[in-house]
Amino acid sequence: MSTPGRPYVRRGWWYTTLHFQGAVTQSRMLTLWPDVLQVGYTRSMMGGLLLRPGPREIGIVGLGGGSQAKFCYRHLPQAGIEAFEIDPDVLALRRAFRIPDDDARFRTVLGDAARLLRQRRDRYDLLLVDAYDPQGIPAALSSAAFYADCRDALAEGGVVACNLYATDVKRHLARMRRAFAGNVLAVHEPRMSNVVAFGWRGELRQVSQEEALARLPRAARRQLSGVFARVAAALARRPAHPH
Incomplete structure (x- = not known):
């Protein structure tokens, strides 16, 4: 029996899942293939690799079941990875x-x-923000000050990817646009309610989809080829002067 509000694990033949309460799934892993990004929005967040290929330092806010941490550890051997978990x-x-x-x-x-991001100015090439508690995105990770801290934690040309789910997406995007001087891209996740919002500091180091994929191992390319195409299409539709 799980304690209400405390995380617990359900193990099955196909999936291992993390829960806080009831049937709400916080993270899902393919039991036999733990490095695969099984949930669509987690792959979309890795679309940041198209906007900032070859990151040397990666930050992760919200470790959870570690889907993206495991993906980055396996497929981005050049990168140092720092993952924050409050629970x-x-x-x-x-x-x-x-x-x-x-x-x-x-x-x-x-x-x-x-709090800790304020001590890591100019550090990350890629920052992945996917942190939830039983009530949703915590207020401390929804504020204008937090998005400004995300910006300041990025190196020049660095990219943040934020998972927005069951929240006021327009309010989050407005705060991100202020923090990133309009350098924000929103990508809706097909067949899900998630929106992945990217923000970047300074000029993008974007390369072609083909070049970005060529930098990755084959197993990672299979997972991200469709994602890179969607992110590139959204970037092409973005107004030239979004301010």
């Missing part, structure tokens, strides 16, 4: 989701990313 009970479940142990490339941090 010690979630972090304690890392072995259930086969999240790698901390090492020279991968580091988990138990703490409040809304």
